[in-house]
Structure formats: C-alpha cells, structure tokens
Amino acid sequence: MPELPEMEIYRSHLERNCTGQTITQIEIGRPKSINVGVREFKQAVQSATLTGFSRAGKALVFHLSTGNVLLNHLMLGGAVFYGTKDEAPQRTFQVTFWLDQGRALWWTGLRLGWLHLLTPAELASYRADLGLDPLDEHFTTAYLASLLQGRRGKLKPLLVDQQLFPGIGNCYSDEICWTARIHPLRIAGSLKTDECERLWQATQSVLTDATARGGYTETPFHKGDQFTGGYLPHLKVYDRNGEPCPRCGTPIALVEASNRKVFFCPACQPEATPEISIATSARKSEAEPFLSADVK
Ligand SMILES: [Zn+2]
Numbered sequence: 001m002p003e004l005p006e007m008e009i010y011r012s013h014l015e016r017n018c019t020g021q022t023i024t025q026i027e028i029g030r031p032k033s034i035n036v037g038v039r040e041f042k043q044a045v046q047s048a049t050l051t052g053f054s055r056a057g058k059a060l061v062f063h064l065s066t067g068n069v070l071l072n073h074l075m076l077g078g079a080v081f082y083g084t085k086d087e088a089p090q091r092t093f094q095v096t097f098w099l100d101q102g103r104a105l106w107w108t109g110l111r112l113g114w115l116h117l118l119t120p121a122e123l124a125s126y127r128a129d130l131g132l133d134p135l136d137e138h139f140t141t142a143y144l145a146s147l148l149q150g151r152r153g154k155l156k157p158l159l160v161d162q163q164l165f166p167g168i169g170n171c172y173s174d175e176i177c178w179t180a181r182i183h184p185l186r187i188a189g190s191l192k193t194d195e196c197e198r199l200w201q202a203t204q205s206v207l208t209d210a211t212a213r214g215g216y217t218e219t220p221f222h223k224g225d226q227f228t229g230g231y232l233p234h235l236k237v238y239d240r241n242g243e244p245c246p247r248c249g250t251p252i253a254l255v256e257a258s259n260r261k262v263f264f265c266p267a268c269q270p271e272a273t274p275e276i277s278i279a280t281s282a283r284k285s286e287a288e289p290f291l292s293a294d295v296k
Helices: 004-018 038-045 120-128 141-148 155-159 170-180 193-213 274-287 289-294
Strands: 023-028 050-056 059-064 069-073 079-083 093-099 104-108 114-118 253-257 260-264
Touching: 004 050, 004 059, 004 079, 004 193, 023 038, 038 114, 050 120, 069 120, 114 120, 141 155, 141 193, 155 170, 155 260, 170 193, 170 260
Parallel strands: none
Antiparallel strands: 023 093, 050 059, 059 069, 069 114, 079 104, 093 104, 253 260
C-alpha cells in the first residue's frame, strides 16, 4: 500500500501537471468508489478547476475551485495515471477525469480505495482523526517520545497506527526501525531517550530519502515517468527476508506480529538492551512466545 513518500510523490506530480486545469468530463466506472450518487458527483465536480493538492496521512486531497475537496485513498493496489487516451494503461478504470489540456487522470485498482467528495469541514474532521504528520516541524523527538511513553504494546503496530504516525505503513515502519537499529517488536514504552532520538532521526531520513528517490510503487504516473519507484532498490529490509543485511551481512529475518509481516536484522536490531533482557527474562517466554520461537 502506498505510504507517505508515495503519496507525496503523487502530490508533486499532480501539483506540477494538473494545477490550474479544469475538469471537463467525468466517467465513473465503479460508483462504489465515490461517496455520493454519480449524478451528484458529476454536478459538483465537473467544470471545477483543480486549484492545488495536499496530503492527509496516506490520502491525497484535490482542492477544487468550488471550495470543496476530493479525498482520495488508494489503499492496496490503487493507482492514478495522467496521460492521453492512447497512453492510458490497459486496465479497467474506476474513475476518469478529462482535463482541459486534453489529457485525463485515470484511476485503476480502486477495489478498496476510494475518491470522496467532501466539504472543508468534513476534510477538517478527517484530518483531526490523524496524528501529527511525521514530517511536520512540530513532530520532534520529544513529541515522538511522548507518543511511546508508557505504552506496553510493541513498536511496529504503533508505528503503523494512523492516529499516531499518519502516513507510515508496513514498509517504512520496518525501514525506520532498521535505520534506527531498534527491534520492531520492542515494547514501545521501553525505548530510552537516545533510542527515541534515533527513531526520530530515522523517521525523518527514511521518509525524506524515499520521497526524494521516487518511493517504492512501480506504477508510473505518466508515460516515460522514470522517477516513480526509484527507492525500490534502496529498501534495506522490507520484503528482503533471507538477503544479507546491508549493514552487517546477517540474513534479514521475517516474523509475523498482529497479522503483519515484520522484516528486520536480528543482529543489528537486538530484541532488547541487555539490562532489559535480564529484568524481563523470567516471564519472557510467557509474554512473547512467538518471539523466542521465531527470532533466532
Ligand atoms: Zn544487520
């Protein structure tokens, strides 16, 4: 599923190519992808100009000249393509917006994804349910530490919780933990100050670097788009189980936790600092049965 970097890349592509263009015609191939009736949607969106684009966690916001917005979540497998009819991917389109310069925005793979028409107040309410964006200037080490403080849950499920770390998902949570040299299944509240600092640094560097290099989705935004997907070769652990850790050469491990795959290096992301191991070793086998069985 596209995460913060992928959606930032979409946002900049859209900003560059589509700002100021007017939506001349709309085709809805899958009415379930929108939140109002097809007729109402067309009446509200057709003839509107795209005035700008922003991001809300893993969702894109299309700002319209009418004052309303379109909130787009691609979920798993969704993609947006910009181009002429001849360039469009050979796939079924759930939504198509024809724009006044002769090209169109084509949405594909919106099986779980959606494109919703919202008022500014509805958008504000959606944003209010998300935590502070990890790339916001107020997202500091101290703020991150406050999110983890006292938490008895494991780090990975918290890192993908959109109310805490909006925009981070399965892939970048693992990349961030690897970069910070922290085991993704550590008890979140057990992280020390220096570990919170490392986690914050890793959050910033991984998300920024991935955005600058094109993210990991392989679906191009337009014909000849060589940028999108450029971060794929730079992933260190995600989907690389069995491959050598780029830092120490130990094979990358894969475990499952809370129904999620977790990729990490068992050597340079130790399960716990030695003093914590000693303190909890007596009840460890009870509390973390799958860890002792899977992490070797
Ligand atoms: Zn390693």
